[in-house]
Amino acid sequence: MKRTGLSITALLGICFFSAYISAQEKSTRINLNIDMTKDIISRHIYGHFSEHLGHCIYGGYWVGEDSPIPNTRGIRNDVVAALKRLNIPNLRWPGGCFADEYHWMDGIGPRAERPKMVNTHWGGVLEDNSFGTHEFLDLCEQLGTEPYICGNVGSGSVEEMSKWVEYITFDGESPMANLRRKNGREEPWKVKYWGVGNENWGCGGNMTAEFYADQYKRYATYCRNYGDNRLFRIAGGPNSRDYHWMEVLMKNVSYRLMDGVSLHNYTVPNNWRDKGSATDFTEEEYFRTIDRTLFMDELITRHSSVMDQYDPDKRVGLIVDEWGTWHNVEPGTNPGFLFQQNTIRDALVAGINLNIFNNHCDRVKMANIAQTVNVLQAMIFTEGEKMVLTPSFYVYEMYKVHHDAALIPLHFVSPEYEYQGNRIPAVSASASKDRNDIVHITLTNADPAAEQNITIDIRGGSVSSVTGKVLTGNELSAHNTFDSPDVIKTEDFKGAKLAKNTLTVKLPSKSVVMLELK
Numbered sequence: 001m002k003r004t005g006l007s008i009t010a011l012l013g014i015c016f017f018s019a020y021i022s023a024q025e026k027s028t029r030i031n032l033n034i035d036m037t038k039d040i041i042s043r044h045i046y047g048h049f050s051e052h053l054g055h056c057i058y059g060g061y062w063v064g065e066d067s068p069i070p071n072t073r074g075i076r077n078d079v080v081a082a083l084k085r086l087n088i089p090n091l092r093w094p095g096g097c098f099a100d101e102y103h104w105m106d107g108i109g110p111r112a113e114r115p116k117m118v119n120t121h122w123g124g125v126l127e128d129n130s131f132g133t134h135e136f137l138d139l140c141e142q143l144g145t146e147p148y149i150c151g152n153v154g155s156g157s158v159e160e161m162s163k164w165v166e167y168i169t170f171d172g173e174s175p176m177a178n179l180r181r182k183n184g185r186e187e188p189w190k191v192k193y194w195g196v197g198n199e200n201w202g203c204g205g206n207m208t209a210e211f212y213a214d215q216y217k218r219y220a221t222y223c224r225n226y227g228d229n230r231l232f233r234i235a236g237g238p239n240s241r242d243y244h245w246m247e248v249l250m251k252n253v254s255y256r257l258m259d260g261v262s263l264h265n266y267t268v269p270n271n272w273r274d275k276g277s278a279t280d281f282t283e284e285e286y287f288r289t290i291d292r293t294l295f296m297d298e299l300i301t302r303h304s305s306v307m308d309q310y311d312p313d314k315r316v317g318l319i320v321d322e323w324g325t326w327h328n329v330e331p332g333t334n335p336g337f338l339f340q341q342n343t344i345r346d347a348l349v350a351g352i353n354l355n356i357f358n359n360h361c362d363r364v365k366m367a368n369i370a371q372t373v374n375v376l377q378a379m380i381f382t383e384g385e386k387m388v389l390t391p392s393f394y395v396y397e398m399y400k401v402h403h404d405a406a407l408i409p410l411h412f413v414s415p416e417y418e419y420q421g422n423r424i425p426a427v428s429a430s431a432s433k434d435r436n437d438i439v440h441i442t443l444t445n446a447d448p449a450a451e452q453n454i455t456i457d458i459r460g461g462s463v464s465s466v467t468g469k470v471l472t473g474n475e476l477s478a479h480n481t482f483d484s485p486d487v488i489k490t491e492d493f494k495g496a497k498l499a500k501n502t503l504t505v506k507l508p509s510k511s512v513v514m515l516e517l518k
């Protein structure tokens, strides 16, 4: 893991960006050309993912209509109210690995009559199908978010997937539309985002890229556009650095049939057998976590370069629909439920990744952190009637200012965070201008000890005020619990000063900051 040089992130920075830094003084100069906006940062980069896994759906969202926990048609009111603060743009469901063994017809009709199944991927628990298509789409309506449904390729059929699209989106007379009406929904729903399988190189069927590409074409052909519902069809893409998988899909499937290709990449601090504790970790593990998070930039750059060869007009989006930290489960919890705590380290992972996605918004059209409630890098934990917000939640709340704003490319090279002779960039950043011409910059400082002095030269316009928010903690492992829910939360940021068009920022160690310039 020893790095003797700069990461690809920093090297690219040197090639394309002007900069002058002094690593000793931990100071950075950033050029912010506020008149030079580029592509739009799709709000869908701020998407979420919720699977039938552990207590994400059951207990996380769904408590049932008869629960003493306040709910609307079975869906918890507290969780919906909290998530509405994030303006979640889309929600991916029902998996994940679960998607490729889910048969949607088991999840419609009277709940008492729905067949039960075993959730073999996640803990071998009984799935009673009480949360199905109608409940999910009700959740999306309550959240004001767009559904992103992932269909079953691994153990399903073309007919089954085709009928699911018809059931949900067809307005006229047809067997599936009539069945939907019989089950209580007259109007079709609008569903744009449609996944054709999940991880088909692994839990979704252990296929080769070549076999999947052919299967994809069969399935996608019969996912029809009904009325004015236009599907955005997303192919099951590569696992992390499997560039061959990307190459095969891009070469063999036309953009007319494929609007997006998914990419999955998790940040695992140690290794898959012993990922490391979410709260009890060394600086070495912390350093490795940040280093592996920064790898997302290289990964997107390399996949984009493959996509560019076949699709220079960027008609096909890169959809990073599973990402986030993956730690060991909390001691004493079901290993199949993937429940992990969430610290300031996870907040930094979120902030860095989101900056990377923003800066690649020409190709990255959607991203979905895994998973919203009680699973992996969650926004929210619930236990019975209790609910607590995680540090990652606050990052999403701060960063929502970038939704559908125009990217302002930043010009800087980060000072380094050094640990035992290994070096990585300490600072990550992205900036955008919204529809009201308000400029936002989001910054992270991964250095656990040193603050950063940042000077931002504003060019191409003028601003007259700066305000901000900061998320940090006394220690890297600081986190929120049901008993102490406010250990980590955003505070007003007082460390930014504006003098004419020069902004000076004192970025605290281990922090995520959002600045607003008017």
Ligand code: AHR
Pocket: 051, 095, 096, 097, 098, 198, 199, 322, 370, 371, 376
């Ligand atoms: O998010 C947990 C699992 O990770 C998903 O079900 C699967 O797609 C991935 O391997």
